[in-house]
Amino acid sequence: MSRLLLRQPARGISVTENCLSALRSATVATLKDSRQVPNAGYQLNRKLTKTPIKIHHPAPCLLPKGSEPKQLLEQKLISELDPTGWRRQLFQRSSPLALRAGDVVKVLFNSETNQTFVGTIMAIRRRGVDTSVRLRSEVGQLGVEMSVKVYSTSVKAFEFVSRALKKARRAKLYYLRPDEKKRK
Amino acid sequence: MIYLKSLLNVIDNSGASLVECVNVLGKGNKTAGRVGDRIVVVVQSIRSAKLLAQASAQNRVQRGDIRHAVIVRTKKEYQRPDGTVVRFDDNACVLINKQGEPIGTRIMGVVARELQQGYAKIVALAPKVV
Secondary structure (H helix, E strand, O other): OHHHHHHHHHHHHHHHHHHHHHHHHHHHHHHHHHHHOOOOOEEOOOOOOOOOOEEOOOOOOOOOOOOOHHHHHHHHHHHHHOOOOHHHHHHOOOOOOOOOOOOEEEEEEOOOOOOEEEEEEEEEEOOHHHOEEEEEEEEOOEEEEEEEEOOOOOEEEEEEEEOOOOOOOOOOOHHHOOOHHHHO | OEOOOOEEEEOEOOOEEEEEEEEEOOOOOOOOEOOOOEEEEEEEEEOOHHHHOOOOOOOOOOOOOEEEEEEEEOOOOEEOOOOOEEEEOOOEEEEEOOOOOEOOOOEOOEEOHHHHOOOHHHHHHOOEEO
């Protein structure tokens, strides 16, 4: 047992080291070649493999190094969907005209029938370009809730109707929903 | 999400007040009914005759009748193509005949805009469409 243990590591090291050094020399050699000829893809040495394995050059980087593609896309989308900035004015926390939970707002849609929906803001879900507002309205004696995407092109305008009488002590006003147990 | 045993409010003047869903038509097995889907219902309770002055005696439904209905409101939220999500506070339907026309002559309450495709008459009768 002990003889085998002593032998195996020695053999193992020599074999792998040979292979690694061979690979290194092959790739280094070909890398040097490929740098001289920029358009050619480089290949592994034919001595190691029967058929050459083509290794392609990496695709060119379209964005500057260190930039965040997701953030750039978000900014691009927001500037496209909200060029004048009125949506950002209404829904960005820092804006002086920002809407809050409890405010009553009228949404005008870009439809043939000029659809509108008036409701209290129950919740503002802030997710950048995916920001949505949950509005609750009592139509007759029935409650209707509508979650509207703020940056949607189908939304024409948000008209501010009234501020909450008392500042809501919560960001999400799900307590406005009727108590099902009390109903029965 | 309306399926077998779901109770729905009836918002027309056909005579029925509460119905129980028995089957969802035109959909795969165990697929729940949504706004605009056609269902088979059993009438569980009816409105008193005093409130139904305008409905004709022929069209009035009785308790235990099996009828077709179209779902006009669901408590389960659904999403529209523009990303808007809509949710009502109850499940409601309008009774229809085999041809898809409403049995009643009036509709009391809100209906969903999705009914415009296929049930234009209901949308025309409804006082409010959301």
